[in-house]
């Protein structure tokens with residue numbers, strides 16, 4: 001049982017001909033009951049990846065050019081490839097097998113529709129149940145997210161706090177019992193306490209329903225707290241992946257090393273009052289281009305040997321690293 005992404009490439013063409021691979025030959029696996037984080041800074045293509053799994057990537061500017069997204073849940077007879085489904089079959093996958101919590105709860109909920117009605121509508125669109133049954137289920141799911149379902153059913157999104165809106169989104173994502181959940185930066189817009197509550201909710205859901213979670217975040221500390229495995233993502237490619245604690249305690253790729261050094265809680269050589277390490281520069285469109293390591297412009301170890309496409313290598317202990325300088329982990 002699991003979700004397997006094989007050789008996924010997604011092209012993004014913003015002005016018709018100037019195209020980049022915003023996801024480039026990606027291989028990822030997520031087992032049922034496992035939380036896997038995709039970690040990388042803003043602009044690295046994490047949301048595109050999440051959207052592409054459900055084929056929700058913006059159609060006018062982007063195109064899935066190759067790959068397979070194979071999924072097998074307990075509720076299915078056989079494995080399917082999401083990329084081969086017709087539009088009707090795709091509706092049966094979205095929400096039912098794979099759900100997504102979108103990056104911004106403020107814009108993902110319909111502002112002029114009561115939250116209870118939004119959840120009820122999602123149930124009625126997929127299940128043959130009466131309106132009363134759908135309403136009862138919506139109330140139950142709001143309750144399970146620590147929102148009083150009965151009194152809040154008729155609230156509009158603007159009447160809720162950011163944390164409550166995010167929990168409504170989670171209720172909506174879970175109401176059809178998917179076996180995989182994609183959570184795109186679900187805590188980024190929240191304060192620390194609310195963010196911890198949302199993380200705890202996701203952990204509870206994983207435990208109770210044995211769901212597989214793809215947790216997208218720019219925050220390595222959050223990824224460490226919630227995930228079994230981490231994929232470190234940069235400019236549309238996986239730079240390194242491995243078991244969470246192994247990867248944090250023994251990073252191999254210069255980008256992972258730099259990310260960890262820039263987080264005081266994770267860095268082993270940081271002392272208070274010391275100036276915190278920062279990775280020079282920003283991610284740019286040029287980083288997505290071919291013919292060089294995508295991290296080249298910002299890497300502290302780069303040399304002329306890195307001016308070629310770099311493939312990913314597998315090491316013992318389930319670690320994969322994309323760097324020619326890493327010979328062992």
Ligand SMILES: Nc1ncnc2c1ncn2[C@@H]1O[C@H](COP(=O)(O)OP(=O)(O)O)[C@@H](O)[C@H]1O
Nearest residue numbers: 014022041042043044045046047048049058061
């Ligand atoms: N609607 C869009 N139009 C054009 N470019 C976009 C659009 N959305 C994202 N991009 C570009 O695609 C790249 C990846 O974006 P995204 O997947 O949103 O990154 P992340 O989620 O990691 O912050 C970025 O370089 C971004 O500028």
Ligand code: SF4
Nearest residue numbers: 293299302306323324
């Ligand atoms: S291949 Fe070169 S530029 Fe890329 S991460 Fe390794 S050392 Fe840095």
Ligand SMILES: [Mg+2]
Nearest residue numbers: 046047103185
């Ligand atoms: Mg994003």
